[in-house]
Amino acid sequence: MHITPTITFRGIETSPALEADIRKRLRKLETYYGAITGCHVLVEFVQRHHQHGNRFHVRIDLIVPGEEIAVTHEANLRASARDVDVERFTKGKETDPERKHAHVAVREAFDIARRRLQDVGRRQRGATKVPVRQARGRVARISPIDAYGYIEAEDGHEVYFQKSSVLHDAFDRLAVDSRVSFVEERGDEGPQASTVRLLHPHRARLKASRARTAAATR
Numbered sequence: 001m002h003i004t005p006t007i008t009f010r011g012i013e014t015s016p017a018l019e020a021d022i023r024k025r026l027r028k029l030e031t032y033y034g035a036i037t038g039c040h041v042l043v044e045f046v047q048r049h050h051q052h053g054n055r056f057h058v059r060i061d062l063i064v065p066g067e068e069i070a071v072t073h074e075a076n077l078r079a080s081a082r083d084v085d086v087e088r089f090t091k092g093k094e095t096d097p098e099r100k101h102a103h104v105a106v107r108e109a110f111d112i113a114r115r116r117l118q119d120v121g122r123r124q125r126g127a128t129k130v131p132v133r134q135a136r137g138r139v140a141r142i143s144p145i146d147a148y149g150y151i152e153a154e155d156g157h158e159v160y161f162q163k164s165s166v167l168h169d170a171f172d173r174l175a176v177d178s179r180v181s182f183v184e185e186r187g188d189e190g191p192q193a194s195t196v197r198l199l200h201p202h203r204a205r206l207k208a209s210r211a212r213t214a215a216a217t218r
Helices: 016-032 080-090 097-124 201-216
Strands: 006-010 038-047 055-064 067-076 135-143 148-153 158-162 179-187 190-198
Touching: 006 016, 016 038, 016 097, 038 097, 055 097, 067 097, 135 158, 148 179, 158 179
Parallel strands: 006 038, 158 190
Antiparallel strands: 038 055, 055 067, 135 148, 135 179, 148 158, 179 190
16 A cells, blocks of 8 residues: 655755655555555755755654654765765756755665664564574584484583584584584473584594594504
């Protein structure tokens, strides 16, 4: 559903091209978050200064279920890189340099609004990721034939792991005293590692290669 925004200009004349750009960007926002129910956009010319250049203040108020999102952005369009971007972005649409600069200020404000909406969407879906603590330890015992082993964690307790829990098919490179990181879970028979990552894999490969070479020369 496309909503119709309320658009207000202060300090600059109304621009049909800029209004069309705002509506297009709002429709783009709806592809990231489809439950927007209201939108008000203010584009305001703040000041003109020979050192700081033209400044535009853009405020976007979005209404979504359960909350309102307010984005305020003030852009200084003095920088030559932005001036080039303005000309590229608005070529053939605007002849007034002032409104060309306003296009860039609007674009930047809508970029901020998009990120805010994505954060809201993730929070409402419960998709905010909680970092999982990666414990560390050393391989205390390992049975290559039976494809399991035990990790001695840094606090001294042991954690059982299986070959299938070792990332990147690195089980065959594990040996007693190999340093690993792991995610600990509570298993039916005690602590169990669901994810085991071999630390310093290059060092482990070199050690295994040296062991094979030594065995071959005996």
